[in-house]
Amino acid sequence: MNFYTLISKNNFKGKYGEIAQGIIIEKQSKFLSFLFKIDNESQAQEKIELIKKDNLQARHVVYIYSVLNNNVTNIRFSDDGEPKGTGTKAIYELIEKEKITNICIIIVRYFGGILLGAGPLSRTYLNAARICIESCQKKEIYNYINYEFKCSYSVYNILKSKLEEFENKEQIIIIESTFDEKVLLKLKIVDFKFENIVKVIEEVNYDK
Numbered sequence: 001m002n003f004y005t006l007i008s009k010n011n012f013k014g015k016y017g018e019i020a021q022g023i024i025i026e027k028q029s030k031f032l033s034f035l036f037k038i039d040n041e042s043q044a045q046e047k048i049e050l051i052k053k054d055n056l057q058a059r060h061v062v063y064i065y066s067v068l069n070n071n072v073t074n075i076r077f078s079d080d081g082e083p084k085g086t087g088t089k090a091i092y093e094l095i096e097k098e099k100i101t102n103i104c105i106i107i108v109r110y111f112g113g114i115l116l117g118a119g120p121l122s123r124t125y126l127n128a129a130r131i132c133i134e135s136c137q138k139k140e141i142y143n144y145i146n147y148e149f150k151c152s153y154s155v156y157n158i159l160k161s162k163l164e165e166f167e168n169k170e171q172i173i174i175i176e177s178t179f180d181e182k183v184l185l186k187l188k189i190v191d192f193k194f195e196n197i198v199k200v201i202e203e204v205n206y207d208k
Helices: 041-054 089-097 118-134 153-168 191-204
Strands: 004-008 020-026 029-037 060-069 072-078 103-110 136-140 144-151 172-179 183-190
Touching (some): 041 072, 144 191, 153 191
Antiparallel strands (some): 020 029, 060 072, 060 103, 172 183
């Protein structure tokens, strides 16, 4: 199963490190939305606490986040006192359908004094999330395989240019380079290109 995360279309980065933000005003209530790219639950909780601290006068701080772990999405959410099913339910269904993970969406509501009703309230929260999601683009999350090898300095210089193309496409990630009598390279190679990339390395690194 393929999973996707979200990245900014225009390299936007907001005050809190969010990659997208939005605002909706509905019957005098103001909904501020923030979308963060995350790698773990700790990062999500850190952003939630930061937003709460800066919005102490808000009526509700609703959030939902999803983290991919061992090919399974772990999703946590809070409607923060909004009527059941009106805060994150529709957002949950959207990100599950689109297989979007490794994100955190936080929506801050400043109550304007007029009740919206369950249906309009749910749609407003969903639309606040959509503003952020649609200002980003989906990016597939790759599965990587660990690989390491040693090579001479002369081979390393040749390999460096050959591997650069794969690195730019995020098909390899160089984890560590150790320079001793020989160069030790520790890589992560995307699974669907693993054999091809290892072949390129071995063809150059024939004198191991």
